[in-house]
Amino acid sequence: xxxxxxxxxxxxxxxxxxxxxxxxxxxxxxxxxxxxxxxxxxxxxxxxxxxxxxxxxxxxxxxxxxxxxxxxxxxxxxxxxxxxxxxxxxxxxxxxxxxxxxxxxxxxxxxxxxxxxxxxxxxxxxxxxxxxxxxxxxxxxxxxxxxxxxxxxxxxxxxxxxxxxxxxxxxxxxxxxxxxxxxxxxxxxxxxxxxxxxxxxxxxxxxxxxxxxxxxxxxxxxxxxxxxxxxxxxxxxxxxxxxxxxxxxxxxxxx
Amino acid sequence: xxxxxxxxxxxxxxxxxxxxxxxxxxxxxxxxxxxxxxxxxxxxxxxxxxxxxxxxxxxxxxxxxxxxxxxxxxxxxxxxxxxxxxxxxxxxxxxxxxxxxxxxxxxxxxxxxxxxxxxxxxxxxxxxxxxxxxxxxxxxxxxxxxxxxxxxxxxxxxxxxxxxxxxxxxxxxxxxxxxxxxxxxxxxxxxxxxxxxxxxxxxxxxxxxxxxxxxxxxxxxxxxxxxxxxxxxxxxxxxxxxxxxxxxxxxxxxxxxxxxxxxxxxxxxxxxxxxxxxxxx
Numbered sequence: 206x207x208x209x210x211x212x213x214x215x216x217x218x219x220x221x222x223x224x225x226x227x228x229x230x231x232x233x234x235x236x237x238x239x240x241x242x243x244x245x246x247x248x249x250x251x252x253x254x255x256x257x258x259x260x261x262x263x264x265x266x267x268x269x270x271x272x273x274x275x276x277x278x279x280x281x282x283x284x285x286x287x288x289x290x291x292x293x294x295x296x297x298x299x300x301x302x303x304x305x306x307x308x309x310x311x312x313x314x315x316x317x318x319x320x321x322x323x324x325x326x327x328x329x330x331x332x333x334x335x336x337x338x339x340x341x342x343x344x345x346x347x348x349x350x351x352x353x354x355x356x357x358x359x360x361x362x363x364x365x366x367x368x369x370x371x372x373x374x375x376x377x378x379x380x381x382x383x384x385x386x387x388x389x390x391x392x393x394x395x396x397x398x399x400x401x402x403x404x405x406x407x408x409x410x411x412x413x414x415x416x417x418x419x420x421x422x423x424x425x426x427x428x429x430x431x432x433x434x435x436x437x438x439x440x441x442x443x444x445x446x447x448x449x450x451x452x453x454x455x456x457x458x459x460x
Numbered sequence: 461x462x463x464x465x466x467x468x469x470x471x472x473x474x475x476x477x478x479x480x481x482x483x484x485x486x487x488x489x490x491x492x493x494x495x496x497x498x499x500x501x502x503x504x505x506x507x508x509x510x511x512x513x514x515x516x517x518x519x520x521x522x523x524x525x526x527x528x529x530x531x532x533x534x535x536x537x538x539x540x541x542x543x544x545x546x547x548x549x550x551x552x553x554x555x556x557x558x559x560x561x562x563x564x565x566x567x568x569x570x571x572x573x574x575x576x577x578x579x580x581x582x583x584x585x586x587x588x589x590x591x592x593x594x595x596x597x598x599x600x601x602x603x604x605x606x607x608x609x610x611x612x613x614x615x616x617x618x619x620x621x622x623x624x625x626x627x628x629x630x631x632x633x634x635x636x637x638x639x640x641x642x643x644x645x646x647x648x649x650x651x652x653x654x655x656x657x658x659x660x661x662x663x664x665x666x667x668x669x670x671x672x673x674x675x676x677x678x679x680x681x682x683x684x685x686x687x688x689x690x691x692x693x694x695x696x697x698x699x700x701x702x703x704x705x706x707x708x709x710x711x712x713x714x715x716x717x718x719x720x721x722x723x724x725x726x727x728x729x730x731x732x733x734x735x736x737x738x739x740x741x
Contacts, residue, residue: 326569329564329566329569330562330563330564330566331566331567331568331569333528333562333566334560334562334566334567334568334625335568336528336555337526337528337555337558337560338555338556338579338580338583338628339552339553339555339556339580339583339584340579340580340583341552345583
């Protein structure tokens, strides 16, 4: 009985949480038009979410690309088709690895930063002070950060894919001797606009998901140091799980 | 809200010499009763203090008055209008006529002192930059911090942060100022400065001031009238100095800082001897 009771309580809590996120999302969407009148705030948040994540995204992309070059070359060579390295790397990065890894890195770098920043604003009564000054804290604090994350994510995804391809090329062409012309022509021949569209759509959807979870967790966290810590952990875990679930769903749609 | 509706509200609340009225307010959180029939009124133009032991709901009362939370039952009237019936837009209009000083100042940490004070002006007016600059410098001058205009909040002491927050609270010339624990954690000099500023602001600007605090000596110097909350209700009210000689034991304990009394020194526990002799858990 206790197990059933706990299960029911967990389901109830999950549904309530999904409902709360949906309502919060609706509130954000309703405040976007008003928030657009302050483009400077949004640009600042694009810099915070995107610009400050660039180093980690670019470094990770290069290393992932180089590792991928080694692995793919090893597999392809067994079938005597090492020249297809460009095709394999391009498709894998555009359709899957680029958007997913960027989203996971984004939630670890920018998402945690958003959650803890908003949480600390709550702990120090800054959000309450705004409300007392008759300033909608969602419009002033949350919406610019949400838009900043959503705009930055597809750009970060594109950068990740480009740098990763460079990493694959570095290992495959410069180190393992795959022909440069073959590598690039295979890549251009096999990657079409649909693959690019898939990467952009995934980047955008993951951007919405990761940023929404990050700002929601910060906004609803308990106003204590422990509350901010827990909210930050929840934001990373929930973002990662949601990104992987959404990835499967979007892959099925584009299949 | 139409004029007719406003008139009806005013008729329903004839005590308009009181800026704030709480009537039979009940409020609970997760089954824990905070207020059980709280009734009190705050007169215009005076400094009213709300005191009481920790956890009696003083800050919760401020949140009720400012419409951040709604009571389970009872009514909260501010300037003749029932706060519970106000829409979000009307609530914001009401808050524009209030200034609130939070315990830690609650300055926006990504802006310097000048921008913090200018923030409500920029949000609620289309004043030219030159006029905003004049207003902000005047407000900072009144709290003695014009020279700190370019400092960031992290560079301010606790007392300075509260003075900046006070300048921000009066930036839009409100009718009422609310202070949440304005003396907590301040050194004697800063405390004296804040004390003097609250009095000055109230008298010079013709404000109504509401101070939540448990610093009895400071409140005795400052407040015209005090309410003491306990058990979800007002247990005593009147001139602060007179409350020290109250007949109510709890009020005497609180006002004179006695360690034991109706609020016991010991947290409820089993018999000490039995506790010591009991097997280790």
